[in-house]
Amino acid sequence: MPEPLVEIRHLAKSYTRGGQVVPVLSDITLDIHPGDFTALMGPSGSGKTTLLNLIAGIDKPDAGVLRVEGVDIGALGERELADWRATHVGFIFQFYNLIPVLTAFENVELPLILTGLSRAERRERVELTLSVVGLADRMKHYPNELSGGQQQRVAIARAVVGDPTLIVADEPTGDLDRVSAADILAMMQRLNRELGKTIIMVTHDLNAAKAAKTIIHLEKGELLVPA
Amino acid sequence: MFLLKLVLRNAFRHRLRTFLTVTGLAVAVLAYGMLQTVVDAWYAGAAAASATRLVTRSAISLAVWLPASYEARIRGMEGVKRVARSNWFGGVYQEPKNFFPQFAVSDNYLDLYPEFVLTEAERAAWLRDRKGCLVGRQLADKFGFKVGDVLPIRGTIYPGTWEFVIRGVFDGAEPGKVTNHLLFHWDYLNETMRKAKRRADAVGVYIVGIDDIDSAAAIAVNIDAEFRNSLAETLTESEQAFQLGFVAMSDQIIAAIRIVSYVVILIILAVMANTMAMSARERTSEYATLKAIGFGPRFLALLILGESLLICALGGALGMALTLPAAAFFKTVAAIFPIFAVSGGTLLAQAACALAVALTAAIVPAARAARVRIVDGLRAIA
Amino acid sequence: MAIPLSYVARNLWTRRLTTTLTAGGLALVVFVFATVLMLDAGLKRTLVGTGEHDNVIAIRKGAETEIQSGITRIQASVIETHPAIATGPDSRPLVSKETVVLISLRKAGAQKPSNVIIRGVSATGLALRPQVKLVAGRMFSPGASEIVVGGAIARGFDNTRIGDKLNFAQRDWTVVGTFDAGSSGFDSEIWGDVDQLMQAFRRTAFSSMVLRLADSDRLDQMRADFDADPRLTSELKRERTFYSDQSRALSTFINVLGLTLTTVFSIGAMLGAMITMYAAVSNRVSEIGTLRALGFRRANVLVAFLVEALLLGLVGGLAGLAAAALMQFASFSTTNFQTFADLSFRFVLTPQIAAQTLAFSLVMGLVGGFLPALRAARLEIVEALRAA
Numbered sequence: 001m002p003e004p005l006v007e008i009r010h011l012a013k014s015y016t017r018g019g020q021v022v023p024v025l026s027d028i029t030l031d032i033h034p035g036d037f038t039a040l041m042g043p044s045g046s047g048k049t050t051l052l053n054l055i056a057g058i059d060k061p062d063a064g065v066l067r068v069e070g071v072d073i074g075a076l077g078e079r080e081l082a083d084w085r086a087t088h089v090g091f092i093f094q095f096y097n098l099i100p101v102l103t104a105f106e107n108v109e110l111p112l113i114l115t116g117l118s119r120a121e122r123r124e125r126v127e128l129t130l131s132v133v134g135l136a137d138r139m140k141h142y143p144n145e146l147s148g149g150q151q152q153r154v155a156i157a158r159a160v161v162g163d164p165t166l167i168v169a170d171e172p173t174g175d176l177d178r179v180s181a182a183d184i185l186a187m188m189q190r191l192n193r194e195l196g197k198t199i200i201m202v203t204h205d206l207n208a209a210k211a212a213k214t215i216i217h218l219e220k221g222e223l224l225v226p227a
Numbered sequence: 228m229f230l231l232k233l234v235l236r237n238a239f240r241h242r243l244r245t246f247l248t249v250t251g252l253a254v255a256v257l258a259y260g261m262l263q264t265v266v267d268a269w270y271a272g273a274a275a276a277s278a279t280r281l282v283t284r285s286a287i288s289l290a291v292w293l294p295a296s297y298e299a300r301i302r303g304m305e306g307v308k309r310v311a312r313s314n315w316f317g318g319v320y321q322e323p324k325n326f327f328p329q330f331a332v333s334d335n336y337l338d339l340y341p342e343f344v345l346t347e348a349e350r351a352a353w354l355r356d357r358k359g360c361l362v363g364r365q366l367a368d369k370f371g372f373k374v375g376d377v378l379p380i381r382g383t384i385y386p387g388t389w390e391f392v393i394r395g396v397f398d399g400a401e402p403g404k405v406t407n408h409l410l411f412h413w414d415y416l417n418e419t420m421r422k423a424k425r426r427a428d429a430v431g432v433y434i435v436g437i438d439d440i441d442s443a444a445a446i447a448v449n450i451d452a453e454f455r456n457s458l459a460e461t462l463t464e465s466e467q468a469f470q471l472g473f474v475a476m477s478d479q480i481i482a483a484i485r486i487v488s489y490v491v492i493l494i495i496l497a498v499m500a501n502t503m504a505m506s507a508r509e510r511t512s513e514y515a516t517l518k519a520i521g522f523g524p525r526f527l528a529l530l531i532l533g534e535s536l537l538i539c540a541l542g543g544a545l546g547m548a549l550t551l552p553a554a555a556f557f558k559t560v561a562a563i564f565p566i567f568a569v570s571g572g573t574l575l576a577q578a579a580c581a582l583a584v585a586l587t588a589a590i591v592p593a594a595r596a597a598r599v600r601i602v603d604g605l606r607a608i609a
Numbered sequence: 610m611a612i613p614l615s616y617v618a619r620n621l622w623t624r625r626l627t628t629t630l631t632a633g634g635l636a637l638v639v640f641v642f643a644t645v646l647m648l649d650a651g652l653k654r655t656l657v658g659t660g661e662h663d664n665v666i667a668i669r670k671g672a673e674t675e676i677q678s679g680i681t682r683i684q685a686s687v688i689e690t691h692p693a694i695a696t697g698p699d700s701r702p703l704v705s706k707e708t709v710v711l712i713s714l715r716k717a718g719a720q721k722p723s724n725v726i727i728r729g730v731s732a733t734g735l736a737l738r739p740q741v742k743l744v745a746g747r748m749f750s751p752g753a754s755e756i757v758v759g760g761a762i763a764r765g766f767d768n769t770r771i772g773d774k775l776n777f778a779q780r781d782w783t784v785v786g787t788f789d790a791g792s793s794g795f796d797s798e799i800w801g802d803v804d805q806l807m808q809a810f811r812r813t814a815f816s817s818m819v820l821r822l823a824d825s826d827r828l829d830q831m832r833a834d835f836d837a838d839p840r841l842t843s844e845l846k847r848e849r850t851f852y853s854d855q856s857r858a859l860s861t862f863i864n865v866l867g868l869t870l871t872t873v874f875s876i877g878a879m880l881g882a883m884i885t886m887y888a889a890v891s892n893r894v895s896e897i898g899t900l901r902a903l904g905f906r907r908a909n910v911l912v913a914f915l916v917e918a919l920l921l922g923l924v925g926g927l928a929g930l931a932a933a934a935l936m937q938f939a940s941f942s943t944t945n946f947q948t949f950a951d952l953s954f955r956f957v958l959t960p961q962i963a964a965q966t967l968a969f970s971l972v973m974g975l976v977g978g979f980l981p982a983l984r985a986a987r988l989e990i991v992e993a994l995r996a997a
Contacts (some may be wrong), residue, residue, distance in 0.1 A: 287713065288713045386842070494637045
């Protein structure tokens with residue numbers, strides 16, 4: 001068994017809402033291995049999105065250890081965390097979260113701006129990635145000129161263009177019709193199988209979850225099926 | 228650069244909103260510039276003063292006369308080169324709104340004012356004609372006066388209708404010199420008053436020409452000392468101080484105008500701050516996305532600051548560009564101020580205001596965007 | 610059915626920052642607008658309120674102010690015998706022969722002096738002006754170098770308390786009393802004994818005369834008599850008219866300046882309101898779609914957004930008006946262009962000004978909110994709902 005990519009030990013997180021402390025995650029222990037395609041499922045309020053956020057480094061745990069590729073990301077400062085995210089994580093959101101004033105090409109280019117690559121090198125990568133998702137002919141279009149499915153494909157391209165260690169997806173098919181959803185899931189499977197990308201996906205849709213290799217259930221902040 | 232590209236695209240995202248904001252800024256900067264120019268115009272008289280001239284008048288107030296006999300005594304004092312007389316006439320030409328200054332002056336008056344030039348022929352003609360008068364070029368142009376015209380002026384302080392014959396038109400030695408006044412002979416005024424058995428040999432002010440600028444203060448003190456405890460005590464001051472005295476009479480109005488010019492900047496600051504706050508709030512999830520991808524808080528702050536600077540630069544530049552033609556227009560339409568010129572200082576101040584508004588309006592939204600927690604931002608609905 | 614007011618009001622409350630900034634901009638414009646109106650009203654009250662209706666001033670023909678005017682002693686004796694003049698309890702004509710001069714006094718805290726009117730009055734001078742009341746100290750004694758000062762002078766100038774001495778015309782004059790002349794121009798004057806002042810300034814002629822008409826309608830007849838008399842070179846004006854004419858230039862200046870400023874400012878504020886309302890509309894597109902789907906009509910939506918804009922205008926207007934109302938505690942003094950003398954007046958808030966101000970504010974809100982409201986009303990339901 002190869003070394004786990006993500007090691008989670010006794011992770012806990014709570015939020016303060018209106019003066020009250022609400023625990024969201026309690027004592028999560030979990031391993032994710034390179035090449036996994038894991039779906040996190042659970043009813044609303046189960047903490048699945050919170051767990052995803054913690055793994056992606058966009059939130060900090062209250063207790064416990066979270067190591068990605070051996071690095072304890074809970075201990076990193078905000079700037080280091082930002083730099084870490086730029087190279088290690090690719091994001092796919094339910095509502096695509098594309099920047100409306102940038103073209104498809106420019107949206108995909110975003111993560112590369114943070115690297116030291118030259119303009120030509122960036123262009124090469126972006127064009128490649130966009131053809132992988134089948135949108136090479138739509139490079140110059142703005143998000144509002146693309147359908148939902150196409151926008152999500154641009155988002156996927158943006159998520160992989162920097163060759164990150166980890167791809168996190170939060171309800172990637174939540175806003176899509178059945179056909180586009182199937183399309184997206186198939187693409188994610190290809191990324192996983194052919195390019196070996198490690199994907200962690202949060203979803204409440206069983207059909208989507210079935211596209212993954214493993215399903216983990218969360219309820220009220222606790223794992224129902226420990227890894 | 229990427230930051231610049233995003234700033235530009237964001238600024239023109241809502242074209243109508245940006246257009247309205249830029250227009251509002253331009254209007255505000257224009258108003259500010261005009262108001263400051265009004266204040267400058269008020270001080271223009273003081274700016275035109277010469278350090279080689281002192282003004283001696285009654286210590287009681289400008290409305291009280293000095294005896295004509297003082298002239299010889301002042302002329303004999305150390306440091307004094309030349310003394311001229313000047314009485315404010317204050318008459319009405321046709322109707323009160325045609326107001327222009329008229330002075331009854333001694334024949335050597337123009338010697339003290341080298342900034343006004345007159346041909347020798349016209350000067351000689353004026354000196355020969357006791358009812359003759361000289362008018363400034365701006366005044367002549369405004370009413371179409373020509374040499375040889377007879378001007379009837381209704382006196383207010385000196386009653387009756389007076390007729391003067393224009394014997395010459397004087398120009399300013401430099402462009403920008405105010406030439407909107409009329410000069411006639413003090414002797415003519417005096418003999419007319421004497422014939423009517425009214426107060427004669429009464430001088431309004433003495434203009435004292437000196438050689439050495441550094442001894443101006445000492446000479447002034449000497450003159451006043453000479454006449455202390457006499458029947459008509461004097462107050463002598465530099466011409467600039469004299470002019471500033473007039474400005475000070477309206478100092479509350481001037482202060483009010485200054486305050487109001489800053490109020491207009493406050494108004495536009497409120498508008499700009501509102502625009503920036505709204506735009507930033509609408510893009511919260513975008514900022515969160517950028518942060519998630521790895522862009523830092525500084526990038527986001529600069530993004531907002533850049534947008535604010537761009538919009539304010541456009542509005543400010545437009546306002547500044549409109550100020551010069553607006554001032555020219557105002558000068559012709561409402562000719563209250565003989566000098567109405569937009570100074571370099573005003574333009575600089577306009578630019579500074581635009582900059583200040585840009586920075587202030589961006590502070591809170593920039594700080595908020597920099598500090599937004601990614602998870603909260605992603606959850607936000609615009 | 611109309612969209613409820615609470616929906617509109619709550620929307621403004623929800624986006625408090627935006628509402629505050631927009632209303633703030635409107636409030637500033639309203640403040641300037643109201644203050645200018647109040648200043649002009651204060652000026653008018655001072656000058657229109659100066660004098661009595663039945664008093665008439667005699668000045669030399671052609672003179673615009675008392676300072677420019679002169680009436681010889683002989684002319685004065687002729688004038689005071691005119692039958693149209695009322696007589697006092699002592700059977701003597703109610704006439705005051707006065708001399709008016711300007712002196713330089715320094716305002717409290719100012720570097721440069723201002724011109725102040727000093728008026729020599731006779732004993733009847735006070736009787737002719739019942740609006741002037743002595744409030745502290747006593748009246749000057751005839752024959753003494755004593756003066757009384759108006760309230761504005763006592764408050765605004767150095768060295769004008771009871772007991773202080775002012776030096777001019779080579780004499781020391783002791784301040785022995787303070788008078789209150791309401792908000793009239795007399796409050797900015799210093800009064801002394803006419804004979805003493807004429808001596809000190811070495812004048813042989815009076816500046817003007819104030820007469821009380823026995824019968825107010827006989828003014829025209831009096832004028833005709835004066836014109837016919839070759840000894841006289843005077844003209845007559847009702848006291849009130851005389852003083853209000855003297856403020857015309859200053860009043861025009863204040864009005865023109867104020868109006869121009871306010872017009873320009875209002876453009877800025879209206880643009881601000883427009884930006885806010887457009888944003889309000891675009892943020893609530895799906896809401897509007899929902900309301901229309903529920904059955905509210907286009908007109909209802911239009912009205913709702915117009916009301917929202919009006920409310921913004923109202924809030925801004927009330928805030929600006931409240932701030933302007935505070936200006937009533939301040940006083941304003943400047944040199945009247947026409948008389949060349951310092952004149953003190955206050956900011957006066959009348960119900961009419963308050964109404965005008967609020968109306969102005971509502972109009973600004975309306976104009977700013979009109980186009981956005983129109984846009985909201987013209988949305989198609991289906992598009993609006995889709996734009997969630």
